[in-house]
Amino acid sequence: MDKVDRNQAFTAPLYRPGRILSTLSFPNAFCCSNFKKRGIFCTQNNDDYVNRRFNLKKIRTGDVKLIQELNRSIILNMIRERGPISRSEIAKSNNISPTTVASAVQELIREGFVQETGVGQSNGGRKPILLKFSPDNHFMICASISNSLIEVAKMNLARDIFEKQTLNVKETNGQQVLASTLEMIDRLVEASTNMDRCIGISVVTPGIVDRHTGVIHYNAKLGLAHMDLKSMMELRYGRKVWVENDTNAAVMAEKLTGKYGGVRNLLYITVGDGVGAGIIVNDTLLSGERGGAGEFGHTSVDRSGIRCECGNVGCLENYVSWPAVYGRIITSISRGRGTTMLSKASVTKGAITPSVFNEALNEGDALAVDVADEMTGYLGAGVVNLINLLNPEVIILGGELIFESSVLFDKIYAYVAKHALHVLSEKMHMYTSSLGQDAKLIGAASILMQDVFHFSLAR
Numbered sequence: 001m002d003k004v005d006r007n008q009a010f011t012a013p014l015y016r017p018g019r020i021l022s023t024l025s026f027p028n029a030f031c032c033s034n035f036k037k038r039g040i041f042c043t044q045n046n047d048d049y050v051n052r053r054f055n056l057k058k059i060r061t062g063d064v065k066l067i068q069e070l071n072r073s074i075i076l077n078m079i080r081e082r083g084p085i086s087r088s089e090i091a092k093s094n095n096i097s098p099t100t101v102a103s104a105v106q107e108l109i110r111e112g113f114v115q116e117t118g119v120g121q122s123n124g125g126r127k128p129i130l131l132k133f134s135p136d137n138h139f140m141i142c143a144s145i146s147n148s149l150i151e152v153a154k155m156n157l158a159r160d161i162f163e164k165q166t167l168n169v170k171e172t173n174g175q176q177v178l179a180s181t182l183e184m185i186d187r188l189v190e191a192s193t194n195m196d197r198c199i200g201i202s203v204v205t206p207g208i209v210d211r212h213t214g215v216i217h218y219n220a221k222l223g224l225a226h227m228d229l230k231s232m233m234e235l236r237y238g239r240k241v242w243v244e245n246d247t248n249a250a251v252m253a254e255k256l257t258g259k260y261g262g263v264r265n266l267l268y269i270t271v272g273d274g275v276g277a278g279i280i281v282n283d284t285l286l287s288g289e290r291g292g293a294g295e296f297g298h299t300s301v302d303r304s305g306i307r308c309e310c311g312n313v314g315c316l317e318n319y320v321s322w323p324a325v326y327g328r329i330i331t332s333i334s335r336g337r338g339t340t341m342l343s344k345a346s347v348t349k350g351a352i353t354p355s356v357f358n359e360a361l362n363e364g365d366a367l368a369v370d371v372a373d374e375m376t377g378y379l380g381a382g383v384v385n386l387i388n389l390l391n392p393e394v395i396i397l398g399g400e401l402i403f404e405s406s407v408l409f410d411k412i413y414a415y416v417a418k419h420a421l422h423v424l425s426e427k428m429h430m431y432t433s434s435l436g437q438d439a440k441l442i443g444a445a446s447i448l449m450q451d452v453f454h455f456s457l458a459r
Contacts, residue, residue, distance in 0.1 A: 068104070071096055073454045075104045076113060079131050084117050086128035105131060112137035112197075113157075135160070138197045141188055142444035144246060145181050145205040147221040148273050151441055152184040154192070157199075159257055159445045161438065163188065174222030178229070182236070189237065199452055201239050202444035203229065204246040206274050208292040211447075214243035217290055220310045221274065242448050246270075247294055248285060249443025250433070251278025254396055256446045259434045267392040268433075269296065269383065270399035272354075275317045279390060296386070297321065301378055319378040322354055322401050328371050329357065339367040358405040372408060380415025387420045387428065398433035 078090055091101040108114040115134045119127040135158035144151045147169065154163040165184045169177060181203075189195060207219030214230020233241040251268035254260050268278040275297030279286040286293045297317030298310050305314030318324050329352060333339060341360045345352045361368040383395065402408055413430055420428075433439050 069454070071100055072104045072108070075101060076108060076133075076453060079108075079114055080133040083132035084120070084130035085132075086120050086130055088128055090131075133157070138199050139192075140199050140445055140448050141185060141201045142441050142448070143181055143185060143201070143203045144440040144444065145177060145203065145222075146246070146273050147177065150177065150181050150184060152181065152188060153438075153441050154188055155441070155445050157449065159442050159449075161441065164441075174219060174224040174227075177222055178224075178227075182233075185237070195239075198239055200242065200448050201233060201237060202242040202244070202448040203233070204244050204249040204440050204444045204447075206246055206276060208290060208295065209243055209245045209248075210291040211242075211244045211248070211287055214241060216243065217292070220308075242444070242451060244444070244447050245276070245278075245287075245291060245294065246440045246443070247276035247278040248287060249278075249447055250398060250435075250439045251280055251396070251443075252285060252450070253435055253439055253443035253446045254433065255280055256450065257435070257442060260394055260396075263394045265391065265393045266396070267386060267390060267394070268396045268398060269386075271320060271379065271397070271401045272322055272399035275321050275379075275399075277386065281390060296382065299382065299385070301382065316378060316382050320375050320382075325357065325371055325375055325401065326352065328374070329367065332367055332371075337367050340365045341368065354400050355404060358401075358408070361405060361407050372411060376408060376411040376415060380412050380419065383412060383416050384420045387416065387424055391424050393428060395428065395430045396433055397430065398435075398439055400437070403432060403437065 074094055074096070075090055078093065079085060087101050087105055088098065090096070090105075091098045105114060109116070113134055114131050116129050117132045118130050120130050121127065135156045138157055140155055140157070142153050142155055150167040150169060152165045153161045155161050165187065167180060167184065169180065185201070192198065205216065205219060206221065207224065208217040209215070210217060214228065216224050216227040216229055218225055219227075230241045230243050247268060247270050250270060251266060254268055255263070255266055260266055264280075264283045266280040270276050270278075277294040277296035279294050288294075298308065298312060298315045300312060300314040301316050301319060302314035306318040307313050308315035308318055329339070329341065333342070339360065340363065341352050341356050344356045344359060357368055357371075361372050386392070387395070397403075397409060397412065402412075409430075409432055416425065416430065435442050
C-alpha cells in the first residue's frame with residue numbers, strides 16, 4: 001500500500017478517453033446503443049437509477065423530451081465545469097447542433113442557472129459571448145441529523161454554505177430530534193424571502209434509509225423505524241425532499257465534488273457517534289435492497305462481546321465509536337488512572353471531547369495512547385475485512401474522531417498495511433476526508449443536485 005501524506009491532493013484523472021456521461025446517471029447499454037454515434041460513452045452500468053429516471057422503451061424510440069433533457073444536462077454540466085465557455089465550443093465539443101445549444105442555453109439563462117459574461121477571442125468571425133454557471137440565483141436547504149448534533153444549512157448550487165445553524169443535542173428520542181430539526185428548517189424558510197428559488201430540501205441521517213422512498217427504516221440511536229420523513233416534509237414545506245444515509249452522502253460528496261472523481265472503487269468510513277461505511281464499486285453507490293448496505297458499525301467483532309442497542313453482541317461500533325472511547329477513558333479515570341485530559345477538559349466546561357482526547361493523544365498522554373491502540377486495533381481489523389471484501393482503490397477516513405487526529409490515522413494505516421492482503425492493498429491509497437467537517441452537508445447537497453440535474457459533479 002502506497003504511503004501518502006494524509007492531506008495530499010489526489011490527482012486521479014477526471015475524464016477518461018472520449019466524452020463521458022455521468023456514470024451515476026446512464027448505463028453502458030443506454031449510452032452505447034443510443035449515443036455512441038455522437039461520441040458519448042458511459043463506463044459503468046447502473047440500471048436501477050436509469051430505470052427509475054428514464055423509460056428505456058421511450059428512449060429507444062427517440063423520445064424527444066428525454067433527448068432534450070440529456071442535452072440540457074450535458075450543456076449545463078459543461079458550463080459549470082468549463083465556463084466561461086462559448087455556445088459554439090459547447091456545440092463542437094459535444095456534437096450537438098448549434099440550434100439545440102442556443103435553445104437550451106436560452107432556457108437555462110431564463111431560469112437563472114446560466115449567465116452571459118463578456119466575450120471571448122475571435123477565430124475569424126464575431127467574438128463569441130461567453131457563458132458561466134450562476135450558483136447564487138438558487139439555493140437548497142440541507143440538514144444533517146444525529147443523536148448528538150443537528151446541522152441545517154442554506155447552500156448555493158456551488159455547495160457553498162452561506163447560512164448555518166447547529167444544535168448540540170443529548171437526546172435518544174428520535175421524534176424530539178426530528179422536531180428540533182424541523183424548527184431549525186422553519187427558521188431558515190421564514191427568513192427566506194425568495195423560497196421560489198429553493199430547488200429542494202435534502203436530509204441525511206445515520207441508519208438504514210431508502211433513498212428512493214425517503215423512508216428511515218431503522219435508526220438505533222434515535223429509536224426510529226419506518227419513518228416516512230420525505231412525505232411528511234414535502235407536505236410541510238411544499239418542496240421536493242431527499243432523504244439519504246449520511247455516510248452514503250459523504251462518499252457521494254467525495255466522489256462528485258471532492259478530489260476523487262476518477263476513482264471507480266471508493267470507500268468512505270466515518271467514525272464519530274457511530275461507525276458507518278459509504279461504498280462505491282465500479283462507479284455505483286451500493287445501497288442494498290432497503291438502503292442498509294454499509295452498516296459497518298454493526299458488523300460483529302466479538303460474538304461474546306458487548307450487547308449493542310441494535311440487539312446484537314460485539315458490534316464494532318461498541319469498540320471504536322466516540323461513546324465507546326469516552327466510556328473507556330472515564331472507566332480508567334474512575335480506577336485512578338492519571339491523564340492530562342482532565343486538565344485540558346477544564347477549558348471545555350469539564351467535558352472530555354474528541355478534541356481533548358486527540359490533543360492528549362498527539363502529546364503522548366499514556367491513557368490516550370492505550371485507548372487509541374485498542375480502538376485502532378479493532379477498527380484496523382474491520383477495515384482490513386472491507387479491503388479483502390471490496391478491493392477499493394481509495395479509502396477515505398472521516399468523522400469527528402478521525403478527522404482531527406493524524407495519530408489515529410497513522411495507527412490505522414499501519415495496521416492495514418501489515419494485515420491486508422498485499423495484492424489488494426499495494427496500490428491502494430488512504431486519506432482523510434477532503435471536505436472536512438461539512439462532508440455530510442455537502443453530501444446532502446450533492447445528492448439533491450445529482451437527482452435534479454442528472455449530471456456528474458466531479459471536477
